[in-house]
Amino acid sequence: MPEAPETLGAHEALLEVKGLSVRYDTAVLLNDVTLRVDAGETVGLVGPNGAGKTTLLRTVAGLVHWEREKKRGTRAGNIVIEGQVVFGGQRIDRLPPHGIARLGLVLVPERRRPFRELSVLDNLRAGAYLVRDPKEVTRALETVYGLFPILRERGGQLSGTLSGGEQQMLAIGRALMTRPRLLCIDEPSTGLSPRVRREVLAKIKDIGRTGITILLVEQDVSLAFALTTRNYILSHSRVVAEGTSEELMADERLRQRYLGVAGTA
């Protein structure tokens, strides 16, 4: 169960990233990034490959700090993080990922990363690790099955043998089991056929409607903009634009340069 159950009113910032910079050795991955996600919003993060979108999500989830702590003193250990990440009014940029998860911020990672050798059910149970009450776990399971009935069907199957779309649903379902306040989803449509993509993103929209705040990183801009209220465009490790889906799509220059879309979908 997430701690700090303070209810934030709508339009209060649930997540604030302030001046975040991340460097691995001499490579600058994030450069003075500032953004915010208000409670209840679905915010999009788009931009070309290599812009730093995944790094941003990883940093917010605590993985980059964790990596730095682990690798301290080794040859690969020159990782620098500057700036702040504030979640629910609390600074989280020095917390370990499991502490951040406990506060209600969960990552659905790039490439899905299910626990391949575990069954679908075990994956979901792993997501519920922080949930103490077994009844809560059952309830969460039912919610996830409601969203993704296929997961109930495939409960005993090894998650590594699922199709791409099914794995994506599993990854999202697993994250939902943690009862998150903020869901950070990293490129869910990668490697999926257009039909499955639409399915998955429709589900994400449904999840957003239940009140869970979502930060969505997506390559498929047209699909993303259909879901999101507000968006940030990231390019070459910087935020280059912010606005609603309509605003951004209307801007010819932005569209051509960063969004690679020749018109609305």
Added chain:
Amino acid sequence: MLGNILVNALMNAGVYAMLAVGFSLMFGVARIINLAHTAFYMVAGYCIFYLVSTAGLPLPLAILISIVAVVVLAVVVYRLLIDPMREHETTVLILTIALALVLQEAMLLWFGGYFRSVPAATAGYATILGVRVSFQYLLTLGVLAGALVAVWLVLMKTKLGLAIRATAQDREIAEVMGMDESRTATLTVAIASALAGLAGAIVAPLYILEPRMWLNPLTIVLAIAVLGGLGSLKGSLFGAAIIALAESLVVFLVPQGAFLKGAFSLGIMILVLLIRPEGLFGVAFEEER
């Protein structure tokens, strides 16, 4: 002859499985190759010897104390020395080597270089498959099997077990799901050393104690871990069975086989490393893909 081979192999398989499972767990979860693992097995054996023969404690109590002692030692060393250096794989390897040597010296110091033995808990024999098998042997085998079943239950049915299995596959995502990776690793070290300690304590009456007894099992455990697949528990069990049987065959059927035991296991290990490094059931760590 066949009976002898099987009986011999079965006991060895049990001990090797106990050691290999723990070793594999530590590699899979904590990501360390602990070359001092069998040294803990040795320490437990000496503890039993001391507690039973010298201090005169009843056997069950002595076993419990030995296991606890080994677990405490392992966890303390792990937290203080190894955990801070876990990303320096080379340093960890060397630390565990140094630790093993220190433990060996300690045993040499306290108990001398003579061969020691521990009296058996039970007397009497049964005859199975035409082979005379002591009740001590059967009892030991039973305890070993029971311990392995217990480990299986913990891994499959408990939250800790789930955390262990998840961390073993992808420690980053395990963290993201709220599992404290450091704590999971420490608990894994505790479980692994408990298995090594239990093995050492109950097998002590059947084998001989001497300060270098950790070397042979170490090479065998390494061979099993590689054969079964570093980090795979199924692999450890299968590997233990295969190696124990192969060893038994070599000892009984090949002339001068006793000397070739270790060489044979390691030969297998090298072949596996060259042909199929992930072993029979090996798993690649997700975060390294």
Added chain:
Amino acid sequence: MTVVRYLNWLWREFKGEILVLPGRSILFFGAVALLALPLVFRHPYALRILTMASIFAIFAASWDLISGVVGQLSLGHAIFFGTAAYTSALLNLNAGLPPVVTIPLGALAAVVAGLAVGIPCLRLKGQYLSLATLAFPIILAGLVMVFSSVTGGELGVSGVTRLAPTRLKEYYVAVVAAIVLILAVWKITDSKVGIIFHAIREDEVAARASGINTPLYKVLAFCLSGLFAGLAGGLYAHYMRIAGPSTLSVLTSFQPIIWVIFGGIATIYGAVVGVFVLFPLVEVLRVAPELRMLLYAASIVLVLRFMPEGLAPWVIDRLERKCPRCKEHNAFTRRACRVCGTALRVPQEKGVPSGG
């Protein structure tokens, strides 16, 4: 050149290359002290310790070459030591060859062992490579026991000819061999080949990509390492007058690891420091067994915790400084680099950030 001109040149070289750095000076005068010691002090036990330390220093340096410099961590270095020891001993006993012949031949056998280990290990990396190296000496040890009629089994091959007619001469053979051979190893690491070795350790993929034939150099490294370890093995066999299964044991493999990590890995001189500090220490403490183990453990643990680079680099760090521009070492007393003239920073107090 006349004698005087030559002596002048020698003196200038000495001042310019050795005296200029405290670290090198210490090593140089240490070597001189070793050579001069018997003139003042002839206690046989002390000589014995130093003789063995010299032989082991060669062995340790050979380990540092493959494991430290090239980064292929060898957990089974005894294979080279033992192969050479047995070869030398057997040639000596069965063919009556003198040490001056058997030792190089033994080393040659060790080079062959280097091929036998290096080639299969080309496909392995990291921990898997190390595990594989662990296996080779044990396999050979098993075979040694099986063919005990030839190898003497548990008891080994004994009755080997002395290294030299007197204890004193043996001492000098060992010390001179150590100085020459370890300098040779160091020269290798400081040469073009050495640069390639370092590159392989840093980033093998990148080295391969820039056109270096990494498999060739890795096998070369194993062979060179085997050569020097083999020379040590041969010397050992003739000094101890016996070659037994202990020369192939896991403990023999682990010893250089401890010595070199303690002294300073990938430096070569660290190997020397490690052996000459730890080996006499362990020997001397034989009289107080409890203390011995405690000290042994404590010194290893403390060094790894607080001087993770090793004892020698820690000392060097305090005596010398690296020029920020040309990377050359300078004595800590200097204000400007002796090679490029860049100003050297005055030592800062702790806590002042130095960037990154």
